[in-house]
Amino acid sequence: MELDDLYQQIILDHNKKRAGYGLHPGGFPSHQYNPTCGDELTLTVRLSEDGATITAFEWEGKGCSISQASASLMTSEATGMSVIEFESFANGFRDAMRSRGTIALSEDEYGDLAALSGVSKFVARVKCAMLAWVAAEDSLILTRESLN
């Protein structure tokens, strides 16, 4: 396992850039916590008025470069997706992360997120990469529940 598999330049950049960073009031924020390292992240998914499309991800939190870059890259790549699209997008991402290096994210589908493919070889870091995604899925559930 090479360190550069994990820390591609795009990741180091997004760790600093942090697209979507900053929470605004309202919405249904989800707070996620990683007990091993104490990292945490709060994220709100914003939907279009008809509830069908993701218009924004807003998040704040502290954590390692993988967790920060993953949140930032998700924001960059998934903003504008329909909720349905995002769900399968997130499933695909999770499958790749859990694959222990056997599934790579295609650049066609995942764009810059493909840079996170290497994480799946570092089992201890998969949770870091998933933190923002778990928060997004949870925020979507909270949003949907509020509609019922």
Added chain:
Amino acid sequence: MELDDLYQQIILDHNKKRAGYGLHPGGFPSHQYNPTCGDELTLTVRLSEDGATITAFEWEGKGCSISQASASLMTSEATGMSVIEFESFANGFRDAMRSRGTIALSEDEYGDLAALSGVSKFVARVKCAMLAWVAAEDSLILTRESLN
């Protein structure tokens, strides 16, 4: 370790003979218990009026041949001893039992009790051989306390 070291004929005989068997009312009986096997033994030491001499051992109990023979042999060999004599006699017996085969009981001093020498090689059985002796020492203490 040979089984005959442990079970000399004298022991097998005393396991049946059980000198001193039968408790009578009065005195200061001591009850001893071996938690590993559930064996128990109650023994009363009877002293002469001046409290100096052991006139009898009375005991009842159930247990293995070693514990029964040890009580019976103690009765045979130590009845009539002075309390002081018995104390050092019992100490010598204990030392031999705990010696892991390095100290043999002399026939001159211990008579038929010397047949128990072999027990000391069988660590798990030392407690059995000591049961009556611990009871005797305890009964003596109880008796002495009653005099104070």
Added chain:
Amino acid sequence: MSQFTPEKSAAIRAEFPQLSETVSGHPLVYLDTAATSLRPRLAVDLESEFALRHTAAVNRGAHSLAAEATEAYDDARASIAAFVGARPNQLVFTSNATESINLIALAFQLASAVGSPARFSLATGDEIVVSEAEHHANLIPWQEVARQTGAVIRVAPITDGGELTAEAVKSVMSDRTRIVAFSAVSNVLGITNPVRAISDLGRGAGAIVVVDACQSAAHGHLDVESYGADFVVFSAHKMYGPTGIGALWGTTKILAEMPVVLTGGAMITRVDYDSSDYLPAPAKFEPGTPRLTQAIGWAESLRYVESIGVDAIAAHEEALGADLLAGVADIPNVRILGTADAVHRVGLVSFAVDGVHPHDVGQYLDSRGIAARVGHHCAQPLHKRLGVDSSTRFSLGMYSTSDDVALALAALADVRTFFGEG
């Protein structure tokens, strides 16, 4: 009769180096598997190898060694769970079955002290049902619960033949029954109890049902779900695994309801000076550095058991056990504890020899190389119930052979003569 071919038996025995030791100058005949089983070499070797080359802190830190150790530990839990038909999250590691039962008992004590959670809170007059045949491990913890909470122990009678029936359990149940705790197989009687029927009775009445599976695990197919209980406990060292590790299995629901008992690191999410939040089971019950190499070794032992075949082992032990039982029954002046006619038995028989104390019986057997267990086998009340203080026990494992049985029976037949009773 052995169900294994001589070749098969020889191959199995070669995996257990202790079987080539001698005792009192005779090749060891190990008939004490019910107390603790011998260890297969490949499992011990794997455990050493792990200790020597892969030691690292589990669930902590990002370094590769730690990640690998964590994975190995999780895999071990998953494979032990699979062996007993459980999901990994339902399997809590403990030190031994005794500790497993204590965790449950302590949960009751802790909850009762504060009155919550309700399911684990007992009040004066609530009832705890155990059987007359329990090991001390499945009796004394309940006595402590009773002592603290004012609950009452109700003892389900066994028959004179040692059998526990669902009716007997029912006879001591009432609308105050809150706990039903009993063993799948008594370690003295070897008789298989009607576990499912008793569990159904207990759970049907709203009680929490605890099954002590120490003697049924690894001697036949164990599917914890099929017991229909809330909790099932067992120990690795009776399943060809190491000392120092055992398990508490619980349904997902009951483990979620059960309050924490032991606390500390590795079972928390957030900790402040005043209070802390806990992870879900099994982590919730496993504070501190885990039994890492023991879990690895246990899992490997069970893999070995599976490679031979659980059903094949059960058939082998049952057939050999029948011979053993018949052989002991044939020896004059030897009394078997518990009926020899029970429909289902494991390969285990306890007995009393007329006129010869079990310590002496055991010593004599030992002089002929036979390792048998003597004493009350941690079941004093059961022995009293059966009219003896202690007994001698032969118990079989996967490595036992017809020769072992023959040698044990021959020696047993000579015991009374040796002690001048014959």
Added chain:
Amino acid sequence: MSQFTPEKSAAIRAEFPQLSETVSGHPLVYLDTAATSLRPRLAVDLESEFALRHTAAVNRGAHSLAAEATEAYDDARASIAAFVGARPNQLVFTSNATESINLIALAFQLASAVGSPARFSLATGDEIVVSEAEHHANLIPWQEVARQTGAVIRVAPITDGGELTAEAVKSVMSDRTRIVAFSAVSNVLGITNPVRAISDLGRGAGAIVVVDACQSAAHGHLDVESYGADFVVFSAHKMYGPTGIGALWGTTKILAEMPVVLTGGAMITRVDYDSSDYLPAPAKFEPGTPRLTQAIGWAESLRYVESIGVDAIAAHEEALGADLLAGVADIPNVRILGTADAVHRVGLVSFAVDGVHPHDVGQYLDSRGIAARVGHHCAQPLHKRLGVDSSTRFSLGMYSTSDDVALALAALADVRTFFGEG
């Protein structure tokens, strides 16, 4: 600087096979001994050998194997006790230090529920003193005690430099102080606390004093008596011993007063269906089948430590630790947790790297073969107190060398550059 000659170091390292493993293509530099220490071959080998050739039930049965196992187990206890300056009857085996503390905490919970024995019964408003620097293992069990009994946790402050003084402990004590629990050495700070002074304060006030000696055991001479406490706890796996075993040391008096917590077989004298009588310590606290091979392995590990010399190891680790500390302090933008100027430290340093998260620091170090611990090290509140969420830690063992230190420092110096912070 290493206090061992290169030959001596090489001989020690040869005894720890894991040191010849590679990580990320580099020879392993193991700097995580404070989490769990590597295992010497001779101790692991002895443990395997015992498991493979001498397995038998301890404290039970008359067969020779069982008698031998019992003797070996008792001898192991005696030699571990001797290593820490204790008498064998004062040393209770547990699963780990966490469980040791929990036994004490549970004794308080159980006693408080029934109001007896008085020494272990707490009432609302009674106080439990801990320090700001405690491991979760020495904090959360007390929170549970407080939650149940209405007692209150009082936290003795450390200085910004991480030092705990007797005065600070005194400042939070009152006439309601019933328990004082603190670590001899924090696993994050590495600073040696004034244990005796704090114990004297606590016991002087009639409190029960509990010392967590996890990080002081096996890194220097440990004489439990000299701590002046009621209880001292430690874990084998931080002392070159196996996982799955630890100890609770208590004074003879306190162990006699302490109520039983875990119950079952092997700790009793007489058992009826209704109630039972218990043996004295340590048996009273050790129900069920003991951690046999683990005790044997632990004792052998300590024999190896003694063969090298406890004082020599302490001097070695202290000298090397001073280099490590100075080296880390010299790297720009790295902040050490706790003062670097403490008079007594063990070979351990935790730090934060500006702009780089500890997970990333650890991952980078790992890529250079260095096994360091990252995270909150089971001390979340302490990290918060020091203004960080988590940190990276280097810790030394008897096998650590100047090369290890140099490699770790060189890698650490490169971390910020790699992450574009340099």
